[in-house]
Amino acid sequence: MAAAAVPADVYSVITSDEQVTKLFEYLVSKKKTAIPPAFEIVMGYHYPDIMEALKLTSVESISFAKKLVQMGLAAEDYKEQVVRCPFCNSEYTTVRFHCPFCNSTRLSKDLLIEHLSDGIIAPFSNYRKGGEAMVCPSCKRPVKEGEYRTVGVWYSCLSCGKQFDTPKNTYLCLGCGKSFTTQELVISSVNELKIKPEILDEFARRHMLLTPLIKIMTDASLDAKSPGTIVGSSGYSHIFSIVCTNKNGKKYAFDLQLSEKPVDETAVLSIFAKVVDTKPDAAYLITIPGIVENGKKIASVYNINIIEGKTIQEVIPAIKEVVSNITKS
Template sequence: CHEELKKLDVDYRKAGVWCTCRDCGKSFDIPLTAHFCRDCHTTFTFEDAVFKDVYAYTLKEEVKEEASLGLVMITPISDFLMENGFKVESPAFLKGKSGTNHMFDIAAYKERGKTQKVTVIDLAVSEDVVSEQSVIALFAKIYDVSPDNAYLIAVPKMSENGKKMAELYNIKIIEAKNQKELVKALKEQLPRD
């Protein structure tokens, strides 16, 4: 009739959803949703389904390597420090003068007379050379926290600029390619008093 349809449910009404099969072309109004179990090969409807929250997380390969390397390196450091009379927290959260909590990979505490000495350790891992950004990040934290000693473990090694900055900021650098090198370097550099 070519009339303009203006009022819903007076001039016209919504018909709902209309579906067409892509294979045979048959039209229908409500599609029947079916689910398929990959384990037992059963087909079932929405009403028959049992819904559970199931979470699955995966890490990218490069992150997996970095995470496992971090754990592989931190555990022997913690063990070594405990064997040498330190109380160890890993990870450690220390409150700075600003009131901000800073996270360190390891904080080691040792009683020295009536005072407690605090040593903080961070780990930086790279495929080739650890950049000075790790030194800058650690410096920002130790500036606020003021530990007695600060170590940055660079795996496999620290850049030349990073070494210069660390010396300026009184951060001790330990370069190591593996656990054995790391523990040996710690033995040499750890304060004896």
């Protein structure tokens, strides 16, 4: 398994990308920790789960899988070898056997059979002269199952008539039509993607925490997105835990900060940096289990509203009040 280190703050890594978030929501809902590859003659190798969750094409599902691995969210588990064309990277290749003397591909293949009782070795076709039953070409006795063994393979060239045991291989790309040799071919692998259960659990825990808050907003007819993005005046899209919009088009940004001990002032600075660029109508920092005094001071200077609670249950009344004000704005 090739795996990048698990990112320290997995949740913010996942929610920094809308599509990755969508895929994780899909995985949580399907209770899946593995994304297996599949092969289909027209599409080639692809990841059906990624295609389904994100409405991507087969080719896009492959590059999305690579991105998940690069982000440290998934590990690769080898499943299958794939021979690719060195010219166009297509996986639709076929092997061709050639005569090593004249390069012809008009070959016939025969097995070399040893008659165990007399040790005679001859091509299989010589044992089948004239009928279905095998007859030894030397002693002329019938040869039954268990009285012979296969000792090798024999090729005959139908162009030059020479015989040999190892033909020359080349490969034909059915994508671009070019031929290539064993030295030139590209070997790659198809992997199953494995998501660490800890990563999925962490995502599910934090993402599901937001669900009751989003419900309060949508019940109040607000348009709530989680994670939500607002494009800043810099042109950069900033991501918040939730962005909700009221019927007058006013936008409100919420970030959730969850930790073991009270959140410190860096959380305020981090939402403030996004707020300066995106200018929502108001910004809220939900802190569980609360925030340090210094954080509160900075938040009031920067005009960031703090919502505190020891648990998500404790912040719900405050969220309801905020939502009721937003609907009236």
